[in-house]
Amino acid sequence: MTNQNPMTLPVYSDQAISRMFCDYVDSTNCKERHTAAAVRDYDVFADYVENETRSSNTVQNALLEKAMDFAVEYEESGFIAGFRWAVMMFLHGAPEPPAEAPERASEPPTRKLQPEPAKPAPASSAPLLRDVEDDRCVDKPVAGCITTKQIAELFSTSNFKVVRRIDERIMPYLDSETRKNFQLVRGFNSQHKKTTFYRLNRTACDLYLEEISKYKKLVNVAGGCGAMQELVAKVFPADARSLPR
Structure with missing residues (x-):
């Protein structure tokens, strides 16, 4: 330099x-x-x-x-x-880097963080979903699905935070086929405002519960998990698989 x-x-x-x-x-x-x-x-x-x-x-x-x-x-x-x-x-000019201390034999070599392998989808007969984008009202619940808006209410949080949790903590670790269990919905709500959320089938609900259960020490998360388990049982009564605990 x-x-x-x-x-x-x-x-x-x-x-x-x-x-x-x-x-x-x-x-x-x-x-x-x-x-x-x-x-x-x-x-x-x-x-x-x-x-x-x-x-x-x-x-x-x-x-x-x-x-x-x-x-x-x-x-x-x-x-x-x-x-x-x-x-x-x-x-x-850039200063000379400090001399590296010799590595001690008792210390294990530093490992580089690697992304987690893709999570296998739980065994399920739930149909895969396709993303939706249109100019009609898409805010209403659909049979056979649970929306992130419903989940947000159960956990006393916002739809935005639930969507972001799915985008950042779940989607990056799924293969392309498993991601299709989450249907991204873009459109307008009943107040004619733009809205974005996910619809989840049974497999997607299990994946979300698996992720959120890591924070069950928080009272509102523990209560939300219980409420979501009850909702899943009502929406998917034919699928009697045990839910994540």
């Missing part, structure tokens, strides 16, 4: 760098800019806050807003530190 003359570069104050960070945030236009792990952590924390302060929406909102304020403050500090580091490397 060729060293540059520091006098040819502008000097950035903390305020200037902060403005650059704010401009970057505005440029995302509400798109997700955090990692999937950060989004999952926020969902778990939001569920915990919702469970522990169920009687007060004011307390819930105050806690979540304060947590987000802290997160943004740390993110901005990291942005400023990273920007300064980048300028320093541009001016003076």
Whole structure:
């Protein structure tokens, strides 16, 4: 890297760098800019806050807003530190990396994280579903399916969060055939507003319960699992397979 003359570069104050960070945030236009792990952590924390302060929406909102304020403050500090580091490397060249310590025989080699193998679909006679997109009202329940909107009500959460959980925590680990048990629906609801949700057949319901059961320590999740099991038994009475516990 060729060293540059520091006098040819502008000097950035903390305020200037902060403005650059704010401009970057505005440029995302509400798109997700955090990692999937950060989004999952926020969902778990939001569920915990919702469970522990169920009687007060004011307390819930105050806690979540304060947590987000802290997160943004740390993110901005990291942005400023990273920007300064980048300028320093541009001016003076990248520093030599520290010498690696010899690996001790007692320590196992570091393993790279690999994506989980595709989950096999539970044995089922449930028909595979096809995605739907039209300009008619698609908000009404359909026989032989359970919607993410119904699931959201059972778990006292939003349809958006249930859809995101399916997209990020279930779909990436399924093969293409198993994904067809989830029918993505796009259209308009009874209020003529755009809506997106999933319809789940029996196999998809089992996969969702398998995923959400990991968080059964939360009271609202445990109650939601029980309520969903009851709904599945009513919607799919012919299929008497045992549900995930």
